[in-house]
Amino acid sequence: MTNATTVSAEAAASDATILLRADDDVAIATRDLAAGLPLDLPAARVVVVETTVPRAHKVAVRPVAAGAPVHKYGQPIGRATRDIAPGEHVHSHNLAVGVPTHEYEFGTARQSPPTTMAGRTFDGYVRGDGRVGTRNFIGVITSVNCSASSARMIADQFRGLGALDEFENVDGVMALTHGSGCGLVPESEGGQTLLRTLRGYARHPNFGGLLVLGLGCEMLPVTALVEDLGLPEGALVETMTVQDSGGIRATVRTAVETIRTMLPQVDAARRRPVDVSNLVLGLNCGGSDGYSGITANPALGHASDLLVGAGATSVLAETPEVYGAEHLLTRRAVSEAVGRKLLDRIDWWQSYAAAGGGTLDNNPSPGNKAGGLTTILEKSLGAVAKAGSAELAAVYEYAEPLSTPGLGFMDTPGYDPVSVTGLVAGGANVVCFTTGRGSVLGSKPAPTIKLATNTEMYERMHEDMDLNCGRIVDAAATLEEVGEEIFETILAVASGRQSVSEELDLGQDEFQPWQLGTVT
Amino acid sequence: MTNATTVSAEAAASDATILLRADDDVAIATRDLAAGLPLDLPAARVVVVETTVPRAHKVAVRPVAAGAPVHKYGQPIGRATRDIAPGEHVHSHNLAVGVPTHEYEFGTARQSPPTTMAGRTFDGYVRGDGRVGTRNFIGVITSVNCSASSARMIADQFRGLGALDEFENVDGVMALTHGSGCGLVPESEGGQTLLRTLRGYARHPNFGGLLVLGLGCEMLPVTALVEDLGLPEGALVETMTVQDSGGIRATVRTAVETIRTMLPQVDAARRRPVDVSNLVLGLNCGGSDGYSGITANPALGHASDLLVGAGATSVLAETPEVYGAEHLLTRRAVSEAVGRKLLDRIDWWQSYAAAGGGTLDNNPSPGNKAGGLTTILEKSLGAVAKAGSAELAAVYEYAEPLSTPGLGFMDTPGYDPVSVTGLVAGGANVVCFTTGRGSVLGSKPAPTIKLATNTEMYERMHEDMDLNCGRIVDAAATLEEVGEEIFETILAVASGRQSVSEELDLGQDEFQPWQLGTVT
């Protein structure tokens, strides 16, 4: 084999690969690489391609001895099944997942992210309890599907040109409707999950006023949504039922009047600069593609690290997507208790997935493999890349309050609307969502920022995307540059700049509490 | 004890009780009855009240020997635990459920309802496949939540004053949105139930045109909703995805154009008289009270019998509500196979309910007992009363096509929006819904007729109720009179008269497919 270091750096291609972490053993090809091509790497290193490497596949940038771990995302994704030389294609022929170990380690790989953004600020709404909103909505929240139409009618009265012109600090009146609230056992896991979700929205700092609307005879009464919620003194909260109000028309009339009386007070709120540590970022992805794990996800991970380093909260989710990499997350856990909580949720998911006729153990499909993914670990690490490298400070159940600063993990399905609903219920005041195929999710009252993984989709669906991370693979920008751009976009949007999903007023239909269990 | 027959008929109270069936052993008190009050019964019989009978409780109208069955709704609700004399209060002190038998009988108690309404007609839309619609909507049906907001935006373009003025035979453009369609195993029970529901709506005769909208990368592709559906030749069906169309704005523009081109053809449909046998009635109840089983439910049962006798289809649902009376339904089954299908569903429900932390075996609660219900059988028979006395011709799984004329039963939860969605997916073109507490359900594209069980609620929520069955307990009308009025209302609404829920444009938010199983 040729020794790569003899090639001059001037002639080497610097845009042919992405090195996700400086000490990774492999880089990712941004296009088909022919043998003989010199690759320009950081620190003036040059490696020559030894064997053809298809686009999005891995190429070794250091020698790896047979049996040694191969690192990508700064993590071992498997072990070399024979000696691998720099410049070689790394895939199923020379890489396999090691013997899985159930000897979990806790806290053995904690890292503190950079504090370069400490002290930065954004303009937020400081609520009476000290929590900070990024928007100022009035919410019409429903206890049961039977009041959903009424809630929509109420919100519709405040839609359209001019409806809220007098109240320029109010972002809108939104209906939070859902399909459940009755035909369930309130004390069951499903009933408690719904209740936690609704209560989470009821106390979200992006609401300046709240109307809780029920039918009247439902199993989850309206009072259950707001009692003992610890809302700040003077919080604007009203409860109503259609049955007590004398039907739909009377309910809508009364509710519209009630909201009109709230509006001046909600409108009196003003944004003011607050420390970036008041941000609670929800991390999510949907419609992933072969670029997700090498562009948008690690770029978002960099932004997440910048936030965490500055004292903010950032929360990964989507348990089925991180399955297979949980032992790496436990090593990042701040304590054994935090790591064990994650493992408990994974255990729970094994039987939950089986009950639905599926399995969590989705090894890379033939399509995934053709796309360059070799092991399940590598696939999951592509999703976990959204969470950067910070230590794991907390694990939350679905819709649980996100109360611990730093990086957290919330147990949610991978299904986009359900996952994001859990994060917002927990208090996320900004959501970043990476997508390859083109999701059009919105999540009001919290803004969603959508990050395209590839330039083709970004251009085709540019009206639905906030930022193009495909520039990383096009070599127009580095991971770090795009990560910093995401960070700045988060601050701008948190301060009031509308994201594209907000321009389209999305999020009412995407409010989808996780429906667990039996409908009776 | 006094012999009741000595009292003169002139002095007897004719409005103090309701006798649900001529040969029942008990009547229901419409008010508190004092001992000594003579009760006027059909066929000039008079019975004197022997012991105080509270309102809505049972009073014996014939002698029942110890150990003999006590009949209400024409069915045994238990056995006398001692001799019961005419005029005695019948409750827990002298009535108990017999030893439950698991020796099911099939078809031993078949009855044919009256054919008095045979040959009656209503004005319907006859579709190319011969099925008859009662409305003429265009539907925007979604494969996944990720296209829900887009579907709403499309439908919204055709809302409001004047939007469809040129097309007076078109009832509207409605969005059918839901929370699922991805994050599931399509082959699982949950996936198949959702697919069956969506396909049922796609082929509903109340749609004159259909746009099927997906995101593009979901697990349930748009084509799965309409392929091999057996739609009539020339049916107006278009499929679209947001990803292929270039985002939300482009999707909405294109979809609105597509629907505009459909409108003239959909508007060209005309109602014409068709035989009443083309009606498919969905039976439902929600927010039941102590009057449900003695006013609205049996009156609706009478209307159902009139429809069935005239060759139409009428379908009971809500498995948890009929539990306890299934052995009486199997006796009414036209075959052992039909009866066994019902028992199989009941078996399935035992474990489904247990998984949700509940049980089907909800004996009358202390509140139920105070309200006059003695046994679980009596409670369930109050719900089954909606189905009249006709033989049971078919049992359907959730959202299965309602293909057999006569009385059927569909396995659904009791939860109102989910149950009614299953019935409409099966092809119900009218729904009758009884309510005591005051449901405000709508179910477009099929009209819902709401039947109040009591006058107090009817007056308080008169804008949301179509008909007051409380007049039965007020003695202003008999069960049969109100049953015939319901029958005539069904025909009028089927012919185009708007029900109150249609005036309020309800049903889009109440479209709630049964979500079974795991969300991944």
Ligand SMILES: [Ca+2]
């Ligand atoms: Ca505004």
Ligand SMILES: [Ca+2]
């Ligand atoms: Ca997802």
Ligand SMILES: [Ca+2]
């Ligand atoms: Ca019209």
Ligand SMILES: [Ca+2]
């Ligand atoms: Ca038509």
Ligand SMILES: [Ca+2]
């Ligand atoms: Ca019900």
